[in-house]
Each structure stands twice: as structure tokens, then as C-alpha cells.
Amino acid sequence: MAGKLGLWKKIEIVGDLAIIGIPFDKKPEDMIQFANEILKEMPYIKAVWGKYRDVEGDYRLATFVHIAGVNKSETLYKEHGCVYYLDITKVFFSSKLSYEHIRVANQVKRGETIINMFAGFGPFSILSYVKGGARRVYSIDINPYAYYYMKANIDLNKAYGVIPMYGDAFKRIYDIDEKEIDRIIVPLPEKGEEAYEVALQKATSGKTIIHLYAQIDVKKDEDPIKKALEKYPKAFFARVLRSVNPHVYHVVLDIKA
Ligand SMILES: C[S@@+](CC[C@H](N)C(=O)[O-])C[C@H]1O[C@@H](n2cnc3c(N)ncnc32)[C@H](O)[C@@H]1O
Numbered sequence: 001m002a003g004k005l006g007l008w009k010k011i012e013i014v015g016d017l018a019i020i021g022i023p024f025d026k027k028p029e030d031m032i033q034f035a036n037e038i039l040k041e042m043p044y045i046k047a048v049w050g051k052y053r054d055v056e057g058d059y060r061l062a063t064f065v066h067i068a069g070v071n072k073s074e075t076l077y078k079e080h081g082c083v084y085y086l087d088i089t090k091v092f093f094s095s096k097l098s099y100e101h102i103r104v105a106n107q108v109k110r111g112e113t114i115i116n117m118f119a120g121f122g123p124f125s126i127l128s129y130v131k132g133g134a135r136r137v138y139s140i141d142i143n144p145y146a147y148y149y150m151k152a153n154i155d156l157n158k159a160y161g162v163i164p165m166y167g168d169a170f171k172r173i174y175d176i177d178e179k180e181i182d183r184i185i186v187p188l189p190e191k192g193e194e195a196y197e198v199a200l201q202k203a204t205s206g207k208t209i210i211h212l213y214a215q216i217d218v219k220k221d222e223d224p225i226k227k228a229l230e231k232y233p234k235a236f237f238a239r240v241l242r243s244v245n246p247h248v249y250h251v252v253l254d255i256k257a
Pocket of ligand 1: 117118121122141142143146169188189
């Protein structure tokens, strides 16, 4: 029974889709009965998808298996007053980043010029514009589907100060022709170290804020925050987002360049 309750707590709801993690000792077909119970208990859910834990490749995509309900993976998802159109199987999605989206947008001051190097379907960028009142948010992604959904989401939220840019942020960032950048969002922990160096090239010392999502390797009993602050001494804020394994953490740092 406790195991079942645990499963209910772990359901991720994205619009009218429910995502359930597939435990390492189970197969998708073992989850069919539970998925059907979800459909019965939550009538607004149209499809249940199983998700394997790891994300892979440049696009940071998880592997999904359709388990029950309508076979669809596109949905409309609401977060902090904005609405996003996305396909959970084609673009990176994590409800764990929801708090980060609003935490960053709450720091944005009216009129700011921002770069989001790894924008996905657009949540950091669109909220920074809609809620934070940014002037421009240059938003890059290398996944063509992320670019497609980001453009749709700009329209859906009338976030016309968000400039979608398709391609490799490590190159495209140099196409941004602005004198001063107030803020650079760098949400790709696996390449955080290299991306931080590139972000610094576009930053103004003592002015630009960099929100760096970093991957921090630790030894046994080592504190990931302490390690992160040693590595990025200009950071004025740090918090752990998740532990990838006992020796690797994702840590967000707010840094004044
Ligand atoms: C962790 S996701 C962040 C998604 C988004 N910021 C959010 O809050 O949902 C990282 C994103 O970086 C993109 N990406 C990976 N390598 C890239 C690169 N070299 N240039 C631009 N985008 C890249 C992936 O396609 C993915 O959408």
C-alpha cells in the first residue's frame, strides 16, 4: 500500500497529461493498472505517459512510453499565469524548474536586456518578459522543436519582446548586437562550465547577473554548495536543485560578473 501511495505522490501533471516515473525494477506494462486508476480518478487527464529517469543527448530529452488514455503527447500547460504549448516527448520539460522560472523573473527589473542561452520551449524567457517587464529576451535553443514551441508560446502569451533564436548558443550568442546585457540565464548544467565562460564574454563586469545552473562533483561528505561557491566565488546566492547521484549535484548560482 505504501508503495502505491508513493506512486500517487510522484505523478507529474502537465496540462491534461500525467507522467509517471517507471521504477527501475518495473516494465511499462506493469504500470497499466495504475495508469487506468489515474484516468478514473482524474477525469481531466487524457493520457498517461511513463518516463524513464535519465535525460539524454543535446536536447536533454527523457524517454517516454505511452501507457493509457489517448495517444497524444502535446498539451497546454499553465505556470505562473502564463500558458505553454509543448510536446513532452520532443522538448525538455521539468516541473522542478517551475520555482526557478519565477525566482529569476522576480529579480528582473523593467526594461532589462536578457539572454537565455538554453531556452527550451521558453518558460524563463516568457515569464521574465511578462512578469519581469524585460525589454528584450534573446532566447536560443538548438532543438528545432523547442524553437517551434517557443515561437508558439511567444504568440500565446503576447511576449513579443522575446526574440527566438535557433541554433547553438555557443555560436549564436555572438550574433546578439546589444551594448549591455543585464542578465544571462544559463540553464544547462551538463555544459555549465563552458557556457559560463561564453556568458562572461557577453557580460559587463560588475553589472551583468548570470544565473548559472552548474553541475558540481563532490567527494563523500563534501557539501555541494560550499564546493560550488569555491568554484564561483562571485556568486551571491546558491541552492541545490537536485542530486543526480551521490557524487553529482545540480546547483543554481546567481553571480555578478
Ligand atoms: C535543461 S533544458 C532547459 C530548458 C528550459 N530553460 C526550461 O526551463 O524548461 C536545456 C535546453 O538546452 C538546449 N541546448 C542544448 N545544447 C544547446 C546548445 N549548444 N545551444 C542551444 N541550446 C542547447 C536543449 O535543447 C534544451 O532545450
